[in-house]
Amino acid sequence: xxxxxxxxxxxxxxxxxxxxxxxxxxxxxxxxxxxxxxxxxxxxxxxxxxxxxxxxxxxxxxxxxxxxxxxxxxxxxxxxxxxxxxxxxxxxxxxxxxxxxxxxxxxxxxxxxxxxxxxxxxxxxxxxxxxxxxxxxxxxxxxxxxxxxxxxxxxxxxxxxxxxxxxxxxxxxxxxxxxxxxxxxxxxxxxxxxxxxxxxxxxxxxxxxxxxxxxxxxxxxxxxxxxxxxxxxxxxxxxxxxxxxxxxxxxxxxxxxxxxxxxxxxxxxxxxxxxxxxxxxxxxxxxxxxxxxxxxxxxxxxxxxxxxxxxxxxxxxxxxxxxxxxxxxxxxx
Numbered sequence: 001x002x003x004x005x006x007x008x009x010x011x012x013x014x015x016x017x018x019x020x021x022x023x024x025x026x027x028x029x030x031x032x033x034x035x036x037x038x039x040x041x042x043x044x045x046x047x048x049x050x051x052x053x054x055x056x057x058x059x060x061x062x063x064x065x066x067x068x069x070x071x072x073x074x075x076x077x078x079x080x081x082x083x084x085x086x087x088x089x090x091x092x093x094x095x096x097x098x099x100x101x102x103x104x105x106x107x108x109x110x111x112x113x114x115x116x117x118x119x120x121x122x123x124x125x126x127x128x129x130x131x132x133x134x135x136x137x138x139x140x141x142x143x144x145x146x147x148x149x150x151x152x153x154x155x156x157x158x159x160x161x162x163x164x165x166x167x168x169x170x171x172x173x174x175x176x177x178x179x180x181x182x183x184x185x186x187x188x189x190x191x192x193x194x195x196x197x198x199x200x201x202x203x204x205x206x207x208x209x210x211x212x213x214x215x216x217x218x219x220x221x222x223x224x225x226x227x228x229x230x231x232x233x234x235x236x237x238x239x240x241x242x243x244x245x246x247x248x249x250x251x252x253x254x255x256x257x258x259x260x261x262x263x264x265x266x267x268x269x270x271x272x273x274x275x276x277x278x279x280x281x282x283x284x285x286x287x288x289x290x291x292x293x294x295x296x297x298x299x300x301x302x303x304x305x306x307x308x309x310x311x312x313x314x315x316x317x318x319x320x321x322x323x324x325x326x327x328x329x330x331x332x333x
Contacts, residue, residue, distance in 0.1 A: 037121035039113040040080045047074035065216040068103035068131045085114045103131040104174045128214035131174035140167035156223045165195030180209040201228040229317035237272035258328045270296040277316040301330040
């Protein structure tokens with residue numbers, strides 16, 4: 001006679017089946033312990049990486065997360081016994097390409113092993129076709145580099161030194177996915193202000209985490225580079241209303257002279273800054289504040305006299321200055 005006793009070990013993760021065979025005389029006993037499936041695979045692999053847990057012949061259920069761009073996977077299964085029949089997703093095969101369902105959904109792929117004796121075991125791979133990508137990403141200042149693309153995870157954006165905050169708007173492709181910006185949950189398409197940014201010359205890192213319904217996560221980053229104040233105190237143009245500058249204008253030439261005939265009793269000097277964020281003054285009076293590109297100054301000319309015009313450009317950093325001087329001589333005749 002024989003009896004089968006099922007024992008649940010307190011420290012075991014699986015059920016052990018103990019079969020005891022007793023002879024009529026009670027003198028011949030045998031015992032065997034088996035764990036896991038009766039018909040086993042010796043290997044199991046999928047064309048996409050990330051099968052969890054790692055394959056073991058005693059483990060029969062697995063998961064795999066794939067990006068939404070993957071529309072199919074190839075499953076390869078090898079039995080321990082070469083005579084074992086195998087079907088993958090209902091198709092007799094040991095190597096089969098299986099089409100997946102739409103992005104954001106899951107599909108179970110069943111591998112069934114059948115011995116010639118009729119014994120069967122099954123392994124199951126649940127494939128989550130995750131949709132944890134952004135369909136769009138925008139910032140309120142500057143431009144993303146490279147431009148926004150679902151397949152691009154890391155971006156940079158340069159902002160002016162005076163920009164102290166930045167608004168980020170991220171939109172998920174799958175409406176069932178969740179979204180976090182810098183660790184805080186937010187709805188898809190809702191702007192999130194990042195304030196304050198790090199000081200000029202520093203970087204501010206913004207992280208955007210997208211979690212698919214399956215739990216698979218993808219992280220996008222935006223590195224905001226806040227520029228140092230400009231030290232550009234140059235002019236890009238300098239003109240006079242009469243006569244000609246000697247020498248001809250160049251940004252690096254500071255002193256000039258102009259000679260006008262006696263009939264010219266006044267002169268206007270017009271200057272254009274290279275950096276619109278610089279300031280510009282003439283003889284101590286502001287003629288073009290930050291944000292204004294061009295300024296001018298006029299003065300009467302004395303007959304037979306020299307009149308000095310001084311145009312001073314102060315860079316955005318407030319330290320660098322460059323004085324351009326024009327000595328204008330009005331002829332006696």
